[in-house]
Amino acid sequence: MLWSKSLIPTLKEIPQDAEIPSHQLMLRAGLIRRLGSGLYTYLPLGFRALRKVEAIVREEMDRAGAQEVLMPAMHPREIWDRSGRYESLKNVMFRVKDRQAREMVLGPTHEEIITDLVAREISSYKQLPCNFYQIQTKFRDEIRPRFGLMRCKEFIMKDAYSFDISSEAADSSYQKMYEAYVNIFRRCGLHAMPVEADTGDMGGSSSHEFMVPTDSGEDAILEADDGSYAANMERAEGYCDLPNVFPDADQPLEEIATPNAGKIEDVADLLKIEPRQLVKTLIFVADKSPVAVLLPGDRDVNEIKLRKVLDAQEVAPADPQTVREITGAEVGFAGPVGLKIPVIVDRTLEGLRGGVIGANKTDTHLLHFDLARDLDPDAFVDVAFPKAGDLAPNRKGHLSEKRGVEVGHVFKLGTKYSVALGANVLDENGKSIPAVMGCYGIGVSRTLQAVIEQSHDENGIIWPVNVAPYTVLITVLSPKHEESMSRATDLAAQLEAQGIDVLIDDREERPGFKFKDADLLGFPLRLTLGERGLAKGIMELKPRTEKSFEEVPVDQALDAVLAKVKTLREALK
Ligand code: ATP
Ligand code: MG
Numbered sequence: 259m260l261w262s263k264s265l266i267p268t269l270k271e272i273p274q275d276a277e278i279p280s281h282q283l284m285l286r287a288g289l290i291r292r293l294g295s296g297l298y299t300y301l302p303l304g305f306r307a308l309r310k311v312e313a314i315v316r317e318e319m320d321r322a323g324a325q326e327v328l329m330p331a332m333h334p335r336e337i338w339d340r341s342g343r344y345e346s347l348k349n350v351m352f353r354v355k356d357r358q359a360r361e362m363v364l365g366p367t368h369e370e371i372i373t374d375l376v377a378r379e380i381s382s383y384k385q386l387p388c389n390f391y392q393i394q395t396k397f398r399d400e401i402r403p404r405f406g407l408m409r410c411k412e413f414i415m416k417d418a419y420s421f422d423i424s425s426e427a428a429d430s431s432y433q434k435m436y437e438a439y440v441n442i443f444r445r446c447g448l449h450a451m452p453v454e455a456d457t458g459d460m461g462g463s464s465s466h467e468f469m470v471p472t473d474s475g476e477d478a479i480l481e482a483d484d485g486s487y488a489a490n491m492e493r494a495e496g497y498c499d500l501p502n503v504f505p506d507a508d509q510p511l512e513e514i515a516t517p518n519a520g521k522i523e524d525v526a527d528l529l530k531i532e533p534r535q536l537v538k539t540l541i542f543v544a545d546k547s548p549v550a551v552l553l554p555g556d557r558d559v560n561e562i563k564l565r566k567v568l569d570a571q572e573v574a575p576a577d578p579q580t581v582r583e584i585t586g587a588e589v590g591f592a593g594p595v596g597l598k599i600p601v602i603v604d605r606t607l608e609g610l611r612g613g614v615i616g617a618n619k620t621d622t623h624l625l626h627f628d629l630a631r632d633l634d635p636d637a638f639v640d641v642a643f644p645k646a647g648d649l650a651p652n653r654k655g656h657l658s659e660k661r662g663v664e665v666g667h668v669f670k671l672g673t674k675y676s677v678a679l680g681a682n683v684l685d686e687n688g689k690s691i692p693a694v695m696g697c698y699g700i701g702v703s704r705t706l707q708a709v710i711e712q713s714h715d716e717n718g719i720i721w722p723v724n725v726a727p728y729t730v731l732i733t734v735l736s737p738k739h740e741e742s743m744s745r746a747t748d749l750a751a752q753l754e755a756q757g758i759d760v761l762i763d764d765r766e767e768r769p770g771f772k773f774k775d776a777d778l779l780g781f782p783l784r785l786t787l788g789e790r791g792l793a794k795g796i797m798e799l800k801p802r803t804e805k806s807f808e809e810v811p812v813d814q815a816l817d818a819v820l821a822k823v824k825t826l827r828e829a830l831k
Pocket of ligand 2 (some may be wrong): 665666
């Protein structure tokens with residue numbers, strides 16, 4: 259392909275509205291253009307790269323035994339009513355009406371649709387296991403579309419759904435997808451780490467997210483320094499190994515005036531203690547019943563964990579009026595002693611002596627709190643977000659915090675959707691049972707941008723070979739020089755015959771300008787062809803990752819490029 263015949267609108271300036279490097283580079287390298295908030299056009303180069311990511315995804319899905327289908331992006335409302343998600347997903351769903359005022363949904367995901375299909379088409383254990391996938395546009399009315407392709411209203415997802423006869427069989431389907439994901443991201447040249455994830459509102463029992471570590475990531479991850487554990491913040495567990503015994507531990511409870519100090523930092527400042535020494539007493543309402551939750555002053559409640567611990571449908575912080583009624587004090591002065599509601603204690607407080615608690619009296623706290631002496635806690639539970647420095651669940655490594663972008667998600671769903679949509683099959687004994695499901699998503703368009711976020715330098719993109727829009731760029735320094743152009747086109751044809759795609763920069767521009775664009779676009783290999791070089795019988799070969807070029811004799815250029823491409827590809831095998 260000739261550059262002069264392609265739409266590659268590179269930009270010299272960093273676009274104002276792009277905050278992270280990968281978004282800036284996608285715009286600057288002319289890969290995408292914005293139509294509106296969270297809506298992008300893929301320009302020719304961006305689309306080529308996207309297609310390469312898709313091809314890798316497709317190959318690995320096929321290899322893992324999944325079958326490709328394509329479901330409608332638009333669905334009748336009724337199918338979403340059957341799972342209850344017309345209501346529960348209302349905040350992300352785009353809803354439209356047809357000319358007869360029938361309500362339709364633009365699919366944010368496809369569990370309902372595939373499960374309905376399986377309910378109709380599959381009836382026996384003999385047809386299982388099965389796994390269907392598609393690569394398709396999804397629609398989500400995100401609160402904050404941003405960072406280019408990272409969070410869009412309309413984006414490309416690969417979604418797969420497995421159906422099995424038993425939960426053991428479903429575990430094995432899950433494992434296969436997990437392995438396929440590891441292969442996909444490796445082949446894309448992307449370091450994506452699997453982390454344990456919460457199963458949230460999807461139903462189901464276990465889940466991993468594939469996270470690309472980057473400071474601009476919207477997700478927090480805790481990882482053990484010995485590599486034995488990684489989980490996203492919502493899910494993570496940690497053990498605090500700091501001592502829980504503070505000075506003056508053995509003294510009786512003592513009131514102390516803390517005027518206007520209803521916040522942890524204010525009390526800590528006033529009493530000259532560490533926030534950790536303070537016990538936070540938070541009043542929550544779980545399915546209409548109040549409950550007090552105790553945790554160290556420097557930690558926050560994870561409401562997902564709390565809901566699970568209490569086995570509640572809904573939990574929310576109590577409103578100030580309820581807090582006043584329960585504690586007899588203003589918000590900020592609640593304490594566990596004397597409360598008439600259930601009190602649960604985060605396990606990080608176990609063994610606490612010499613703590614400071616609210617006195618259930620406005621502007622007052624109590625010193626020298628001894629948890630075992632002053633309270634009769636029935637259970638220590640895990641309801642706090644862990645912190646960097648905590649011990650990992652195996653109590654060996656210590657946790658540190660990273661940020662990441664979720665590029666994929668594998669999920670054991672159980673039978674929530676098969677029950678709701680009647681995807682039952684006859685088992686070996688002729689008994690009708692709901693199929694056990696798994697679902698597996700990859701943000702194909704997000705993955706493309708994540709590759710750039712992870713692989714770039716100050717000059718531009720550094721494409722991993724398998725997803726580069728073109729593998730080789732031939733920069734012709736003087737396109738008017740006939741021999742240069744004919745050599746370039748011959749070489750391109752020979753490379754293309756070997757399955758290597760080539761772009762020829764035949765623009766009438768200064769070499770410096772062309773080299774800058776070459777670095778910005780980041781093709782893995784650049785071959786430079788100049789009049790002077792050709793007179794000496796050489797071309798210059800430069801991998802994007804290296805600073806300097808290598809001179810190769812003209813008659814060996816083809817082999818040199820083939821060898822380099824091979825090495826690059828081998829590294830991602
Ligand atoms: P997030 O937490 O980032 O909103 P999610 O957990 O809601 O994502 P899933 O339902 O698990 O997303 O979707 C599967 C994959 O689709 C995600 O792992 C992610 O890569 C991608 N994805 C999700 N939402 C978007 C979006 N708005 N724009 C681009 N890609 C997305
Ligand atoms: Mg997810």
